[in-house]
């Protein structure tokens with residue numbers, strides 16, 4: 427480990443917890459970051475948040491240099507790799523393509539997740555209306571789908587209000603930001619709760635009949651009985 431302030435350690439703990447919940451993060455998706463002493467520490471590309479306790483997953487990026495490049499719309503800003511502080515990055519990690527999103531949020535701690543409850547609304551045709559309805563009590567912004575990298579960074583810069591701390595990315599996911607790790611976690615939980623969709627109850631499956639059908643075949647019943655709803659729900 428190259429960096430060990432208490433907040434940095436707290437973020438690693440939060441990353442591991444968030445990364446272990448498939449309703450928030452799947453595989454190497456999602457990312458967390460913290461800004462300390464002019465450096466944006468962000469989860470490296472390809473690594474898993476859930477491994478934050480066991481291995482170094484954070485890569486240091488020179489924040490002001492990256493923000494300056496974004497401001498000038500310098501094509502170099504497309505790849506945060508150009509702004510890595512190499513002497514603090516002995517294992518040669520590469521920053522996520524979503525680094526610009528984290529850099530543009532002024533708060534110290536940023537958490538970005540591919541939250542299932544968020545995406546369930548953010549893929550809808552009227553996503554913007556649904557999100558505004560659910561998040562009316564939050565200082566939030568909705569950004570229609572746009573390719574990560576410079577285009578997304580520009581759209582975010584244009585839609586951030588002075589104290590926006592919740593951003594929903596169309597077809598994509600959720601970003602929350604706060605000045606402490608604890609506040610970011612609380613905000614993540616509150617926003618997720620506000621976006622929950624209660625699943626429609628599907629009629630139960632006839633498991634005895636299904637087991638009988640599967641006998642002596644290559645088919646088997648799913649471990650999670652909730653999956654039967656895909657077959658029994660009339661819609």
Ligand SMILES: [Zn+2]
Pocket residue numbers: 456524538539540598599
């Ligand atoms: Zn993402």
